Amino acid sequence: MERLFTFLLSEQHFGSHITVLGLAFCFAILAIQALSQKSWAPWKRIGGFAVVVALAELITFFDTFWSTYPNLLWNFPQPATEIAGLMTLTTAAGAAYLYLRPRRSIKTVIMAGGVLAFGMAFSAFYILVATVSPATLAYDLSAVLITLILGTTLCAFSFWELGSSLATRPRLTACMLLALTLSVLPLGSMGSILPFDRWLAVMQTPDSALFSPLSVMSLSGVVAIFFVLCIASLLDVRVAIAQQQESDRVRHLADGTFEGILISREGRVVDANQRILDMTGLDLHAIKLLKVADLFASHLVGHQDIVAALASRGESPTQLELTGATGRRVPVEVLSREVPYVEGQATVVAIRDITERKAAEDYIRYLAMHDTLTSLPNRRGLESVLGQVIEHARRNETQAAVLGLDLDGFKAVNDSLGHHAGDMLLKEVAVRFQAQLRDIDYIARLGGDEFIIVMRSVARVDDAMQLAKRLISCLWQPFILAGHDVYVGVSIGVALCPRDGETAQMVLKSADIAMYQAKLQGKGQVCEFQSGMDTAVRERHDLELDLRAALGRQELQVYYQPLFDIGGEITGFEALARWPHPERGMIPPSRFIPLAEETGLIVPLGEWVLRTACSVAAGWAADVSIAVNLSPTQFQRVDLIDVVRQVLLDTGLSPTRLELEVTESLLMEDVPKALALVKDLRALGVRVALDDFGTGYSSLAYLHNFPFDKVKVDRSFINKITNDPNAWTIVESVIVMSHKLKLRVTAEGIETGAQLSLLKDHGCDEMQGFLLGRPMPEAQVALMIESMACCHQAG
Numbered sequence: 001m002e003r004l005f006t007f008l009l010s011e012q013h014f015g016s017h018i019t020v021l022g023l024a025f026c027f028a029i030l031a032i033q034a035l036s037q038k039s040w041a042p043w044k045r046i047g048g049f050a051v052v053v054a055l056a057e058l059i060t061f062f063d064t065f066w067s068t069y070p071n072l073l074w075n076f077p078q079p080a081t082e083i084a085g086l087m088t089l090t091t092a093a094g095a096a097y098l099y100l101r102p103r104r105s106i107k108t109v110i111m112a113g114g115v116l117a118f119g120m121a122f123s124a125f126y127i128l129v130a131t132v133s134p135a136t137l138a139y140d141l142s143a144v145l146i147t148l149i150l151g152t153t154l155c156a157f158s159f160w161e162l163g164s165s166l167a168t169r170p171r172l173t174a175c176m177l178l179a180l181t182l183s184v185l186p187l188g189s190m191g192s193i194l195p196f197d198r199w200l201a202v203m204q205t206p207d208s209a210l211f212s213p214l215s216v217m218s219l220s221g222v223v224a225i226f227f228v229l230c231i232a233s234l235l236d237v238r239v240a241i242a243q244q245q246e247s248d249r250v251r252h253l254a255d256g257t258f259e260g261i262l263i264s265r266e267g268r269v270v271d272a273n274q275r276i277l278d279m280t281g282l283d284l285h286a287i288k289l290l291k292v293a294d295l296f297a298s299h300l301v302g303h304q305d306i307v308a309a310l311a312s313r314g315e316s317p318t319q320l321e322l323t324g325a326t327g328r329r330v331p332v333e334v335l336s337r338e339v340p341y342v343e344g345q346a347t348v349v350a351i352r353d354i355t356e357r358k359a360a361e362d363y364i365r366y367l368a369m370h371d372t373l374t375s376l377p378n379r380r381g382l383e384s385v386l387g388q389v390i391e392h393a394r395r396n397e398t399q400a401a402v403l404g405l406d407l408d409g410f411k412a413v414n415d416s417l418g419h420h421a422g423d424m425l426l427k428e429v430a431v432r433f434q435a436q437l438r439d440i441d442y443i444a445r446l447g448g449d450e451f452i453i454v455m456r457s458v459a460r461v462d463d464a465m466q467l468a469k470r471l472i473s474c475l476w477q478p479f480i481l482a483g484h485d486v487y488v489g490v491s492i493g494v495a496l497c498p499r500d501g502e503t504a505q506m507v508l509k510s511a512d513i514a515m516y517q518a519k520l521q522g523k524g525q526v527c528e529f530q531s532g533m534d535t536a537v538r539e540r541h542d543l544e545l546d547l548r549a550a551l552g553r554q555e556l557q558v559y560y561q562p563l564f565d566i567g568g569e570i571t572g573f574e575a576l577a578r579w580p581h582p583e584r585g586m587i588p589p590s591r592f593i594p595l596a597e598e599t600g601l602i603v604p605l606g607e608w609v610l611r612t613a614c615s616v617a618a619g620w621a622a623d624v625s626i627a628v629n630l631s632p633t634q635f636q637r638v639d640l641i642d643v644v645r646q647v648l649l650d651t652g653l654s655p656t657r658l659e660l661e662v663t664e665s666l667l668m669e670d671v672p673k674a675l676a677l678v679k680d681l682r683a684l685g686v687r688v689a690l691d692d693f694g695t696g697y698s699s700l701a702y703l704h705n706f707p708f709d710k711v712k713v714d715r716s717f718i719n720k721i722t723n724d725p726n727a728w729t730i731v732e733s734v735i736v737m738s739h740k741l742k743l744r745v746t747a748e749g750i751e752t753g754a755q756l757s758l759l760k761d762h763g764c765d766e767m768q769g770f771l772l773g774r775p776m777p778e779a780q781v782a783l784m785i786e787s788m789a790c791c792h793q794a795g
């Protein structure tokens, strides 16, 4: 010890210590950088480290030697220098190999340090011995021992520090410790040589072979390594216990989570929680034999380092499929992160089972594309398929057909039997339609009672027309709903693509226009799209939109046409809807009432007319009646009685003043139901008149069977009675027959005095027509009633 201090403090320049330390530090940085290059192959890291350390050893040694003996002329001893270099190279490679082993413990790390220090010390002393040979150097053997123990310890700690330093933490300490090792060994070996005067004394009593520096060094090296290993083993046991406790703690924590958690190092599974074992069906032992990549089936499996690939995605999870012992694939979401884990770094991979979420997502996707009632694709589903069909037809120069279907009479079913029955009907209709299709055809429900059928390939338009006819006839059999036989029909429009539309929207529009045309031609028809067809349909469509808006804004008005008794007294007024369109002027009811019927708008419109008319009539000064027209659609509504009752209650109009006019067509659809309704209305105290009499087919039977209060003879007869004897015969018979059945008779459409006197002469009870009074606005009616009241008072 004393010898070393003397050497370092008085025989050596301070500057030379700094030089050695500086050189050693630079080489240490290089060596540790090489060893820590994770992107390099292991042999490259080992080789790089060994070469740098061997060079450092030789350079620091010779630098120390020259600064100690500047006047000593010598050549590099051959082959001792190469042997020493080789020795350092080999031991440095061995140390690096030990350090890089996958399962590294404190013992292996310290052993790596010990081996390297011993190799370097041996090389230093070996060159020294060879340099002065054949002369013999005299050593302070205690200094040799100290040098070796110090070098071994420093080097071991350097590796230990390197092994436990985090990737993010600078490896400065490890570099400094290695630099000290690289400095201590040449300085220590040089410092162990006794001064020349002591040589002579020693030479007179030469060391025995047992006490030669190399023997002492070898022995002490073995002892030092053994000693260090003993301590390391003890530390290892303590560390192993601590690690076990740590991993137990982590496992308990991990088992408590809902996520699968596995710990990996260098792509291999090190540990896993219970959830992962449940998901994969593997036990802990089996899973630890696997690489992380073995657990997944996906595009990332081929990836060299799946864990690194996952880690590179940061906080955004990657969706993969986890495979296990059963081969079942579990959709999972994976996140990974570097963590300090028992003795160093590890990657924690969090795996979340997303089976339920995936199923929910799939269901949402399904819902987005399908109609929940019939399970058929919806508009979105249809448009994506239709786009492909059109593209295919265009590429292959073939054609596809699109059939637009709209049920006839569906609304009436919905209104009369309720929405549940309507839903059942739609489901059954869908089944019947599907039964008519080929496997390659495609059917979708757009909503309401609208369906679309796509025939992917048709040779002629006739193929589509044939299918359309089959679809029409498949509805002829009744549907049994809530114990009722229900009949519906279908109107079909046929369009071809790409002929009638190059995009899904265009061809759907063409099919829709053709379908409208089919509806206009009467129900249960099929119509092929023709160019120019769209203008008329679009106009009608625009009118429908306008009517909807007008109803919403309450732009419609009610006019009132007077009815007179045989003595010329006003008996009442008929309420007639009017539509003053802001751009098109006054639109006649003959245009918008049928449209309202088809679109179902007649229901809100009719209720509005009823409410308005009753409310206005309730304010009149005379107890005259008010007649309101009921459309077939209104008549089919299950809640018609309730609506009428409520309107009467709300407006305060006496039921005896209200007269509802129904037509024959309205009665024909479901005779028992219509009969029950007429009876219910009369039970409310409301009167019911049969309107447009004479235009139907079974007029006489209805007159007999239904408890009407009044018959209104249609104006198509009245305007002929003075010049067509047949027309007059019919009207005369109706008057006679109605009176026999105790029914009052109203003649409508009286335009001439001749018509009026003929009807009066034959006992017609009530008269209505332009001759007597045109439909007029509310204000005019009020004046008319007032003047009527005045006349009565005056009379």
Ligand SMILES: Nc1nc2c(ncn2[C@@H]2O[C@H](COP(=O)(O)O[C@H]3[C@@H](O)[C@H](n4cnc5c(=O)[nH]c(N)nc54)O[C@@H]3COP(=O)(O)O)[C@@H](O)[C@H]2O)c(=O)[nH]1
Pocket: 561, 574, 575, 576, 577, 578, 588, 589, 590, 593, 606, 609, 629, 630, 631, 691, 692, 715, 748, 749, 750, 751, 768, 769, 770, 771, 775
């Ligand atoms: N369901 C509902 N139908 C309604 C409603 N408002 C009207 N309508 C029906 O629209 C059809 C056309 O009605 P409108 O143009 O108002 O014609 C009525 C009279 O103006 C017309 N009339 C009356 N007298 C004469 C005449 O001397 N000459 C002549 N050319 N026309 C005349 O007749 C219509 C009334 O007919 P009717 O209902 O049969 O008594 C018509 O069918 C209306 O029913 C409504 O709110 N709801």
